[in-house]
Amino acid sequence: MKIDKDKKFLIVGLGLLGGCYAMALKKKGFYVTAITKEQADIDYALAEKLIDNGSTEVSEALIKEADIIVFALYPHTFVEWIKNYGNLIAEGTVITDVTGVKGCIVYEIQSLLKPGVEFISAHPMAGREVSGVKNADDSIFKDANYIVVPTDKNTFGAIETCKELGEILGFARISVLNPEKHDEMIAFLSQLTHCIAVSLMCANDNPGLVLYTGDSFRDLTRIARINDEMWSELFLSNRDALLKEMEKYKRTFDKLYECVKNNDKEEMRSMMRISTERRNEFNKKA
Amino acid sequence: MKIDKDKKFLIVGLGLLGGCYAMALKKKGFYVTAITKEQADIDYALAEKLIDNGSTEVSEALIKEADIIVFALYPHTFVEWIKNYGNLIAEGTVITDVTGVKGCIVYEIQSLLKPGVEFISAHPMAGREVSGVKNADDSIFKDANYIVVPTDKNTFGAIETCKELGEILGFARISVLNPEKHDEMIAFLSQLTHCIAVSLMCANDNPGLVLYTGDSFRDLTRIARINDEMWSELFLSNRDALLKEMEKYKRTFDKLYECVKNNDKEEMRSMMRISTERRNEFNKKA
Numbered sequence: 001m002k003i004d005k006d007k008k009f010l011i012v013g014l015g016l017l018g019g020c021y022a023m024a025l026k027k028k029g030f031y032v033t034a035i036t037k038e039q040a041d042i043d044y045a046l047a048e049k050l051i052d053n054g055s056t057e058v059s060e061a062l063i064k065e066a067d068i069i070v071f072a073l074y075p076h077t078f079v080e081w082i083k084n085y086g087n088l089i090a091e092g093t094v095i096t097d098v099t100g101v102k103g104c105i106v107y108e109i110q111s112l113l114k115p116g117v118e119f120i121s122a123h124p125m126a127g128r129e130v131s132g133v134k135n136a137d138d139s140i141f142k143d144a145n146y147i148v149v150p151t152d153k154n155t156f157g158a159i160e161t162c163k164e165l166g167e168i169l170g171f172a173r174i175s176v177l178n179p180e181k182h183d184e185m186i187a188f189l190s191q192l193t194h195c196i197a198v199s200l201m202c203a204n205d206n207p208g209l210v211l212y213t214g215d216s217f218r219d220l221t222r223i224a225r226i227n228d229e230m231w232s233e234l235f236l237s238n239r240d241a242l243l244k245e246m247e248k249y250k251r252t253f254d255k256l257y258e259c260v261k262n263n264d265k266e267e268m269r270s271m272m273r274i275s276t277e278r279r280n281e282f283n284k285k286a
Numbered sequence: 287m288k289i290d291k292d293k294k295f296l297i298v299g300l301g302l303l304g305g306c307y308a309m310a311l312k313k314k315g316f317y318v319t320a321i322t323k324e325q326a327d328i329d330y331a332l333a334e335k336l337i338d339n340g341s342t343e344v345s346e347a348l349i350k351e352a353d354i355i356v357f358a359l360y361p362h363t364f365v366e367w368i369k370n371y372g373n374l375i376a377e378g379t380v381i382t383d384v385t386g387v388k389g390c391i392v393y394e395i396q397s398l399l400k401p402g403v404e405f406i407s408a409h410p411m412a413g414r415e416v417s418g419v420k421n422a423d424d425s426i427f428k429d430a431n432y433i434v435v436p437t438d439k440n441t442f443g444a445i446e447t448c449k450e451l452g453e454i455l456g457f458a459r460i461s462v463l464n465p466e467k468h469d470e471m472i473a474f475l476s477q478l479t480h481c482i483a484v485s486l487m488c489a490n491d492n493p494g495l496v497l498y499t500g501d502s503f504r505d506l507t508r509i510a511r512i513n514d515e516m517w518s519e520l521f522l523s524n525r526d527a528l529l530k531e532m533e534k535y536k537r538t539f540d541k542l543y544e545c546v547k548n549n550d551k552e553e554m555r556s557m558m559r560i561s562t563e564r565r566n567e568f569n570k571k572a
Binding site: 173175189190196200209223226228235242245249253261265268271278281285 | 433472479482485490493497501529536565
């Protein structure tokens with residue numbers, strides 16, 4: 001499906017990311033509707049012109065008229081929704097999502113959908129430490145990555161449509177990974193980093209930290225402000241991959257700990273040189 | 287000593303921080319000189335008007351004319367310098383520093399100085415991932431913390447002078463800690479965070495990370511680009527305090543690991559709520 005200007009979007013779940021999608025799509029002139037739980041969020045989105053129409057009911061009319069439906073729900077809520085209402089989706093509709101874990105939902109949802117409705121999964125690698133449609137701000141997509149996550153069942157056409165959506169939303173880099181590779185990557189890049197930030201913030205209860213801090217502690221704990229309901233679900237939905245990355249990281253941290261303990265300056269410097277080199281490469285590509 | 291406009295500054299060690307001090311002081315109209323190893327750094331600083339005069343020799347004239355001398359050297363180099371040339375410093379001179387560890391140098395340097403020369407230590411909590419006077423940029427002081435680190439030997443007057451210097455340099459918050467508290471705080475806020483960043487970057491050699499990353503990984507590894515010579519010395523100079531903070535953090539991280547392993551969602555969420563609350567407090571004060 002080519003995403004021309006007459007295509008209609010439905011966002012299911014008008015939270016932070018759903019709101020950012022709506023904002024970006026409306027700015028590009030698309031017709032956008034939303035289904036979400038709270039009337040206040042619909043009212044806000046209508047007032048701010050983030051959507052053209054919306055409902056707190058699972059409105060068959062909104063579902064039927066949509067060409068592309070974007071699900072911006074928690075993983076288990078997404079699966080429940082498809083089980084309960086998936087049959088309302090019209091043939092020819094492309095559905096996509098923003099879910100942060102893939103293996104545990106993508107195959108199940110694809111198997112629940114009727115023929116003629118294609119689910120092509122995507123992960124917009126952008127977020128904020130605050131939630132809700134009121135904090136929506138599509139500028140978070142500008143320097144961010146967008147990962148399309150197809151399975152063997154997906155068609156080339158849907159993958160292309162999903163990439164096109166990433167471009168329309170304004171992402172900086174668009175790539176493609178299968179669900180297993182995605183989950184492994186995300187366990188390391190996103191979930192492990194949140195584990196570290198939470199642990200670091202929990203490790204010290206000194207209320208005077210702010211007086212003495214430098215930028216490094218500020219940077220490392222920005223994401224320690226975390227939506228505990230969502231992230232605990234994301235962690236447990238990707239448990240095996242996350243445990244593996246936590247173990248790898250623990251071994252590396254322990255190695256550095258041993259260097260300090262044993263006054264092993266040379267090994268310590270060698271680790272620092274590796275980290276510097278890798279981060280330099282990272283900067284070059286970014 | 288009140289820092290009026292006719293006071294003369296000498297910077298010993300014209301690297302990144304020495305250069306930032308020179309830049310900030312010159313902008314305020316002070317007379318600033320420098321002693322540093324490389325002629326190229328003197329030439330650059332003169333050309334950029336960061337200093338009024340400079341030498342690669344340990345110039346007695348520059349030392350004698352200075353009212354305030356700022357040492358911006360590695361810890362062991364600072365101690366060596368005072369051993370070799372401390373006798374050249376004129377009575378009435380106040381000396382200060384930018385060293386990132388205190389317990390291992392402050393007492394020794396105070397004991398090496400002749401009566402009438404007072405060393406009041408300070409730690410400007412600012413830096414960049416790049417080094418050298420060519421990267422000097424005094425805007426890094428704007429939102430940063432400045433810690434004055436006196437011992438029992440210091441006079442009230444010198445502590446006030448040092449605070450005034452922090453204000454002149456443009457720091458956002460100025461506080462006072464004794465060397466032991468400083469080292470404990472820095473082990474947690476600065477050294478541990480660098481340990482984490484280095485470990486995280488060393489834990490994964492996937493060259494494709496940049497395609498899939500979100501902001502969190504970028505933030506957590508910015509400081510993984512690290513001056514290995516300086517930081518290995520800082521770590522080992524503050525070894526006991528750092529080991530203690532690394533152990534505390536490891537225990538917290540292990541607790542979170544056990545939560546994931548045991549599917550203990552409630553305990554996980556409770557840790558996330560603590561981290562969120564603490565980071566919220568931190569934001570409020572910052």
